[in-house]
Amino acid sequence: MTPNTSASAPSRRSFLASTAVATAAVAGGMPLLAACGGSQEGRKEGTTSGKDAKKLLPAFVARNVVSPDIPAKNGSAAGFTKAIATADLKTSVEKKLGSGGGLKVMAPFWGTPPSGSNAYYQAMNKAIGVDVTWQNQDGVTYDAKLGAVLASSDIPDVVVVPGWNLMGKIPGAINAKFADLGPYLSGDAVKDYPNLAAVPTDAWQRSIFGGQLRAIPMPASYVTDIAPLYRRDLFEAKGYGVPKSPDEFLSWAKEATDAKSKVWACDDMKWTSFNIFGVLSGSDKALWWNLEGGKLINRVETDAYLEALEWTRKLYAADVVHPDARSGKAGGDAGNRFSAGEVLVYNQNISSWWGKMSEQLTQNPDFDMAAFDIFGSDGGDPSLWAVQPANIFTFISKKASKTQIKDFLAIANFCAAPYGTTEFMLTNFGVEGTDFEVKKGLPTKTEKGVNEVNGAFDYTGDAAPFVAHPDLPEVTKGMVEWQQRMGAFTKKSSFYGLTVTEPNRWSNLADDFEQLEDDVVRGRKKISDVQQAVSDWKQQGGDKLRDWYKKLLDDNGSSAN
Structure with missing residues (x-):
């Protein structure tokens, strides 16, 4: 019979890369x-x-061995909720x-x-x-x-x-x-x-x-695989509603945090912040670029990039982020903090929804979690970018x-x-x-x-993307439908779907930005340091790399369609 597993299970499509799941x-x-x-x-x-x-x-030749219970839509995976x-x-x-x-x-x-x-x-x-x-x-x-x-x-x-x-x-x-x-x-x-x-x-x-x-x-x-996951059981117990804007999230986070009781609103939220503020995808270097108004723009040059870092910095400054995230334990331990109820929201690959549920229900039958929809920077619809x-x-x-x-x-x-x-x-x-x-x-x-x-x-x-968790059919449904809703707001940037080999002389040009981002949101450096780093990046080859990418577009057109 077919399994309580999935094409999106951690061993298949999600891997911890630096501070984010890629x-x-x-x-x-x-x-x-x-x-x-x-x-x-x-x-x-x-x-x-x-x-x-x-x-x-x-050539593409589809194989329809089993029809999914939830067909793919808006770029989502297909969903299978039943065992075979x-x-x-x-x-x-x-x-x-x-x-x-x-x-x-x-x-x-x-x-x-x-x-x-x-x-x-x-x-x-x-x-x-x-x-x-x-x-x-x-x-x-x-x-x-x-x-x-x-x-x-x-x-x-x-x-x-x-x-x-x-x-x-x-x-x-x-x-x-x-x-x-x-x-x-x-x-x-x-x-x-x-x-x-x-x-x-x-x-x-x-x-x-x-x-x-x-x-x-x-x-x-x-569709972006980084989802804001929250403890639905604890939200319901406390009577919390799911935040629907950056301001609502910060206000709720201050209310929900009780350091004396070892409860913090969230873990590091940088990657969700990038999605909230509509920052171009950081999952692949080619996706850092997009043609806007006839000019090729890099994600680090945008106002949205700075706004996302500033909002994440505010969360840290308000002491609503778990202290272990500040000290650099934002990766592998974040899920454990979430399971223990020490944080109520964390961002992780959406496959963790099934992983955590299947792990925790064996010891805590009341454990429940979900992914809330990504909202836009103004509280409206988000502007998301395809990975x-x-x-x-x-x-x-x-x-x-x-x-x-x-x-x-x-x-x-x-x-x-x-x-x-x-x-x-x-x-x-x-x-x-x-x-x-x-x-x-x-x-x-x-x-x-x-x-x-x-x-x-x-x-x-x-195989083609799918989610199949017959042991937790509601989780399968939730994961696929979340992808479908977020997919409706997802656009493809200019180099979407392509593997680009950059010239060696510029291939390491942006390697220090992730560490700088982490330092800024934790208060160790300032937004002005990012602006200076962007200026340095341009002078050290960023503008020439822009010209190189632009020539690809001029010669052959955009890959986004």
Whole structure:
């Protein structure tokens, strides 16, 4: 039977990156040819779309194995609220596509990696026909490990690259080190891999690096995945209404905070603040830019950016933010503070709605939470910006043989199986009796399954975005409908849906802004320091980078449609 899991579950589409969760997106890009240049071998600056991208993109052939209870709308995922009996599961991979050969895969892992000989890995290898050896690396320091590996002459056969690691020289190294998948996937060739053919075209567009189709993408909703999550049970107990404007939120936060009782209104709210004030997305460097009134504007140059930082600063100044967030513990511990009732609101990937509910209901049946709708800076409708249509990618080495590339695609095709299939079940739950047991009609992971069926094969392939939590159908409904409501106010900026390789000389230009933002909202620096940093950024190359991006638009048009 189909699971109490989801394409948006933390192991599949949400990962902690710095102080925010970075994830994927959906929908399409048009124009932009690759610009010339770059001294690194294999590097191709710019991006590819329009007619040139059409030659590279796989054909799209939908797979309607199970009809969703809640169809996708406004860029949302589809929703499945019901379990499917084991006897009714479909088969999406008719025969083993693997050759029986071996591949070494490097991927990030949060926690203690499982033994390489565990039952889950063995069952997946047998079902696919490929002997995969996992080289799991600490997800917290993965960027450093990734940079070192890509700078060397000896890289693993397959490498997973989260989108937030596409910084500095890594994009250029990707172009130089990884194989072109176009001969195997472009056009009708993808039909040899039916589950990959059902991956949305927009996610494939995002997988074009250096003028070639190089990656297997992890597609997801393009609606912002950072949601303001609140303790609905505690709100109801106190008689609080959900705030509907920045001023209302601050006023409520002052009322709700009781430091003596160890209750604070919220945790760090910077990323929700960016959404409230309509700041261009910070999830990908290309999304920092948008054409406005004939001029290309960067997010850090906007009034909205400063206003968002100022409002977040006010929350800290009013002492309504948990003190651990001020001291720098805004990431991994925020969820624990929320669960404990020490904070009533925090922002996190919307998949945490299901994660927290399923975790807490076993020990506190009264626990309840939800995501409130993002309001605009004036209390009206928000102005939101789409995130990228894929933000985690898996590549195979340029040194790989044809057989190895086909084995890689066999893995990806198996793991991209849609909801309601035996392949999906094995990929997400492992071996019955070892990794999961059926309880009350639902497969439930054992302790071994929780530790081992996690952060591995699910990186290498994924279906069109969906949410499927039959154990908590109301949460599934809430998550998808929140995406649908927010999607109605979501726009696509000029470089939406494209992977852009910036010139090396400017690729690290904006790296210090996130730390500066955190210092400003916590009162360690001032808004004027941000304004000075923006001025410095312009002089040190920001204006030239603007001209470079503008040429892409002038030559090929905007990708937003």
